[in-house]
Amino acid sequence: MQYSEKVMEHFRNPRNVGEIENPDGIGHVGNPICGDIMELYIKVKDNIIVDAKFKTFGCGAAIATSSMVTELVKGKTIDEALAISNKAVAEALDGLPPIKMHCSALAEEALKSAIDNYFKKQGEAKMRERVEQALAKIRPSLQADDGNVELVEVMEDGVVKVKLTGACGGCPMAQMTLKAGIGKAIKQDVPDVKRVEEV
Structure with a gap:
């Protein structure tokens, strides 16, 4: 099985390894067949992903695709990030062996999972704000x-x-x-x- 130089570079020197403190979104995915597990963390400001980090337990291709997807996503809007496919991740690494394409699919899933988590948190934050506004109307009668x-x-x-x-x-x-x-x-x-x- 032959890996490209880019895959080997991202495997040997992965970018953006670790966790983001107080992330805006976290994606957890795994492949039970090969045992790869990925966690992807994103930080979003004004609808732009300003930071992305990952923790991956898996083969060299899993680490390389995790590293590459964090590089690809930085500076992108949420919509642009959602358009990043496993094929785009593999192409950015100058290709993956067919037997390792599932690693790029896992990287895409981790990214989409992190974005889904971000949307969920945004919804909860908005609901909390609306509940606080409702309570602000009730408080004067209770305080009386x-x-x-x-x-x-x-x-x-x-x-x-x-x-x-x-x-x-x-x-x-x-x-x-x-x-x-x-x-x-x-x-x-x-x-x-x-x-x-x-x-």
């Missing part, structure tokens, strides 16, 4: 009775967790306030919310 509510967590399944504080925390009517007041107001403003729970 020396109570308050804090947003604890917005779960991906549409469950919102809140903490009742002040007079609301020990009030015997807390569950009614939660369901009829807080929960209803949040669901009205943020229809994606399925349930509001107290922690």
Whole structure:
């Protein structure tokens, strides 16, 4: 099996190895047949991938394709990155042996998985912002009775967790306030919310 010089260079001296602290997206993929596992991390600013790093457990071709995909994706918009195919990764490495093309497919999958994770996080962040806006409308009436509510967590399944504080925390009517007041107001403003729970 013959590898190109570029494959060997990216295998011997891989670019962008490691993790990104507080990544905007993480992709985890693996191939159970050959045992290759890839993790790809991306950092996005203003819809542009400004950094990409990887951790790969696998053969030389898996490491080289991981290295190359991180090089190809930097400076690209999200849409441009989504257009990067396994064929483009293999071509950038001056080709791969046919038996190793699955490694470039794994690199493409890792990139798309990281971008999917980025989109998911963006959706959760937007939902959290909308829930916070809904709570801001409710707070004055709670504060009038020396109570308050804090947003604890917005779960991906549409469950919102809140903490009742002040007079609301020990009030015997807390569950009614939660369901009829807080929960209803949040669901009205943020229809994606399925349930509001107290922690």
